[in-house]
Amino acid sequence: MNPTAVGDERRASASHAEPALPLAEPTLIDPSKSLGDVSAEISAPINTKPGPLWFTFFGISVLLFLGMAATVTYQINKGLGILGINHPVGWGVYITNFVFWIGIGHAGTLISAILHLFRQRWRTAINRSAEAMTIFAVMTAGLFPLIHTGRPWFAYWLVPYPNWRHLWVNFRSPLVWDVFAVSTYLTISLCFWYTGLIPDFATLRDRASGWKRGIYSLLSLGWRGSERHWQHYERAYMMLAGLSTPLVLSVHSVVSFDFATALLPGWHTTIFPPYFVAGAIFSGFAMVVTLLVILRKVFHLEEYVTLHHLENMNKIILATGSMVGYAYATEFFVAMYSGNQYESFTFMNRATGPFAWAYWTMITCNVIIPQLFWFRKLRRSLPVMFVISIFVNVGMWFERFNIIVTSLHRDFLPVNWSYYRPTVFDWMVTAGSFGFFFMWFLLFCRFFPTISIAEVKSVLWNAKKATGRVPASGHAEPKHV
Amino acid sequence: MFNLFGTPKPLHGVLALYDNPDTLLNAAAQVREHGFTKADAYTPYPVHGLSEALGIRKSWIPYVTLVMGLSGAILGLGFEIWTSAVDWPINVGGKPFVSLPAFIPITFECGVLLGGTMTLAALLVACGLPNFRDPILDRSLTDDRFAIFIADSGRGWNENRAVQILQASGAVDVRVIRA
Numbered sequence: 001m002n003p004t005a006v007g008d009e010r011r012a013s014a015s016h017a018e019p020a021l022p023l024a025e026p027t028l029i030d031p032s033k034s035l036g037d038v039s040a041e042i043s044a045p046i047n048t049k050p051g052p053l054w055f056t057f058f059g060i061s062v063l064l065f066l067g068m069a070a071t072v073t074y075q076i077n078k079g080l081g082i083l084g085i086n087h088p089v090g091w092g093v094y095i096t097n098f099v100f101w102i103g104i105g106h107a108g109t110l111i112s113a114i115l116h117l118f119r120q121r122w123r124t125a126i127n128r129s130a131e132a133m134t135i136f137a138v139m140t141a142g143l144f145p146l147i148h149t150g151r152p153w154f155a156y157w158l159v160p161y162p163n164w165r166h167l168w169v170n171f172r173s174p175l176v177w178d179v180f181a182v183s184t185y186l187t188i189s190l191c192f193w194y195t196g197l198i199p200d201f202a203t204l205r206d207r208a209s210g211w212k213r214g215i216y217s218l219l220s221l222g223w224r225g226s227e228r229h230w231q232h233y234e235r236a237y238m239m240l241a242g243l244s245t246p247l248v249l250s251v252h253s254v255v256s257f258d259f260a261t262a263l264l265p266g267w268h269t270t271i272f273p274p275y276f277v278a279g280a281i282f283s284g285f286a287m288v289v290t291l292l293v294i295l296r297k298v299f300h301l302e303e304y305v306t307l308h309h310l311e312n313m314n315k316i317i318l319a320t321g322s323m324v325g326y327a328y329a330t331e332f333f334v335a336m337y338s339g340n341q342y343e344s345f346t347f348m349n350r351a352t353g354p355f356a357w358a359y360w361t362m363i364t365c366n367v368i369i370p371q372l373f374w375f376r377k378l379r380r381s382l383p384v385m386f387v388i389s390i391f392v393n394v395g396m397w398f399e400r401f402n403i404i405v406t407s408l409h410r411d412f413l414p415v416n417w418s419y420y421r422p423t424v425f426d427w428m429v430t431a432g433s434f435g436f437f438f439m440w441f442l443l444f445c446r447f448f449p450t451i452s453i454a455e456v457k458s459v460l461w462n463a464k465k466a467t468g469r470v471p472a473s474g475h476a477e478p479k480h481v
Numbered sequence: 482m483f484n485l486f487g488t489p490k491p492l493h494g495v496l497a498l499y500d501n502p503d504t505l506l507n508a509a510a511q512v513r514e515h516g517f518t519k520a521d522a523y524t525p526y527p528v529h530g531l532s533e534a535l536g537i538r539k540s541w542i543p544y545v546t547l548v549m550g551l552s553g554a555i556l557g558l559g560f561e562i563w564t565s566a567v568d569w570p571i572n573v574g575g576k577p578f579v580s581l582p583a584f585i586p587i588t589f590e591c592g593v594l595l596g597g598t599m600t601l602a603a604l605l606v607a608c609g610l611p612n613f614r615d616p617i618l619d620r621s622l623t624d625d626r627f628a629i630f631i632a633d634s635g636r637g638w639n640e641n642r643a644v645q646i647l648q649a650s651g652a653v654d655v656r657v658i659r660a
Contacts, residue, residue: 227537
């Protein structure tokens with residue numbers, strides 16, 4: 001394990017001072033901080049007025065979202081014909097965006113649940129913001145199937161409810177599985193996130209006064225940090241992590257079933273569930289890196305979200321990016337090896353047909369560019385990782401675009417063949433979805449603790465112990481009365 | 482069940498504040514050795530080993546998760562079978578009315594949904610939250626201080642003894658609370 005970012009400057013002196021413990025955790029935080037510093041520094045953005053930069057970004061996000069709202073209103077008035085979708089490409093940018101945003105959410109659950117179960121302590125500085133990203137990404141994703149139906153006022157038909165026609169939904173349909181998977185994912189992610197927030201709201205409550213104290217008091221539900229409560233809390237948190245872990249793997253698997261259970265060449269493959277999950281984690285981590293590089297700078301949290309944290313995430317991006325690259329190669333191999341002419345045609349068409357530009361954008365962004373992370377210098381360079389993470393986001397958007405559009409535009413009958421051109425309205429809604437996501441994320445940064453205060457404190461105490469910075473305790477021999 | 486805004490229960494006991502979790506752990510063990518089995522500790526983050534030192538039993542929440550998770554799965558599967566095969570069987574693409582493999586994803590999601598939401602509900606019940614009624618003992622207990630609180634146990638309560646034990650345990654501050 002590498003020592004850390006904060007540790008880097010200190011490594012030379014620290015390693016001389018004491019023998020390194022074989023299993024010692026790398027210092028994730030400056031051990032000279034006090035517990036009080038952690039509360040003060042993490043809650044600082046909440047207690048100060050937002051600057052012009054925040055208002056600018058927030059304003060742009062709200063404007064983009066309003067653009068989306070206006071477009072959707074127009075679309076509902078006019079019909080789906082204003083979009084680029086038509087025969088034979090009936091799923092276009094909307095479904096691409098749905099899969100993209102669901103995928104973005106996956107890194108948050110991976111960080112909060114899976115890394116928790118594996119006791120990866122470096123997650124503590126990033127889990128809160130990553131979980132927030134999950135929730136907002138799933139909320140954004142949820143908009144797309146609704147507006148894609150064309151008649152969103154009938155969206156409740158997706159839910160099995162008792163009705164006078166005595167009709168139920170078709171539980172054999174992957175689209176119904178999607179409804180259950182995505183809504184469960186949102187609900188459980190919210191439960192998990194809120195459970196993590198309760199002790200931190202209590203910290204904010206005890207630092208605040210006036211109406212803010214009232215609000216944080218309500219949000220904290222009156223948490224007082226009793227050990228009898230912590231005992232329950234930790235078990236409950238572990239249980240939620242245990243439930244979220246298979247849940248996150250199931251969600252993108254179910255999304256991939258939307259495609260894999262269809263008969264279309266390029267969709268009908270068994271590799272889809274693992275390939276989608278790896279891709280989701282890949283794109284989600286890229287989004288976490290994009291967000292955190294900005295967040296730590298704007299809110300002066302460089303000492304909490306260190307280069308060590310970012311480097312670890314970049315390693316995961318490299319690993320999952322390579323898995324995705326492997327999946328692309330496997331798909332090609334299977335298409336050729338199957339001897340199925342439709343299957344091989346679809347893949348040759350992806351790489352050399354009218355949408356080859358999208359295919360090679362995807363390969364460049366997802367497979368080639370992340371390979372730069374093999375170099376430690378580049379893994380630890382903020383500008384490099386920021387740019388690469390944006391390339392990955394773009395690449396993963398195009399992956400979904402490729403899967404959906406290239407398979408549809410050349411189906412079994414050549415007479416059906418056509419090209420797909422998204423209209424300005426498609427792009428308005430796509431841009432608006434980013435606005436919607438960032439609007440929520442920016443509000444979160446202002447009003448909620450962006451880093452788990454309680455968890456960082458426990459990491460801090462371990463760091464203090466590891467470096468021998470524990471203040472002398474005032475312990476006296478007990479007097480028996 | 483929930484303690485909302487009503488009048489707080491009269492609170493009487495001795496509170497000792499510490500600035501170090503290791504001292505707190507030692508103190509908790511001493512307090513228990515002296516026979517105060519109902520003592521509680523307040524910490525800004527979960528301190529490992531503290532429950533054992535205070536003799537607090539393991540949480541029962543995992544059982545709720547297990548039972549509710551399984552119930553959710555059974556209910557989900559039962560509902561799918563009832564709607565698809567009993568209430569109105571419809572032949573979809575020649576598939577059997579009970580298409581078990583196709584019913585598994587929703588069975589799983591229902592299990593996770595009920596298990597997860599009930600875990601949070603069980604946590605709130607176990608901790609008596611929301612609770613805006615009882616006083617907050619000290620604002621620093623969610624920041625950088627740790628505390629042991631020995632409540633008045635009624636019969637045989639000796640306040641001076643509790644104060645002495647806590648003072649000797651390395652506390653930075655010992656207070657008698659009457660609220």
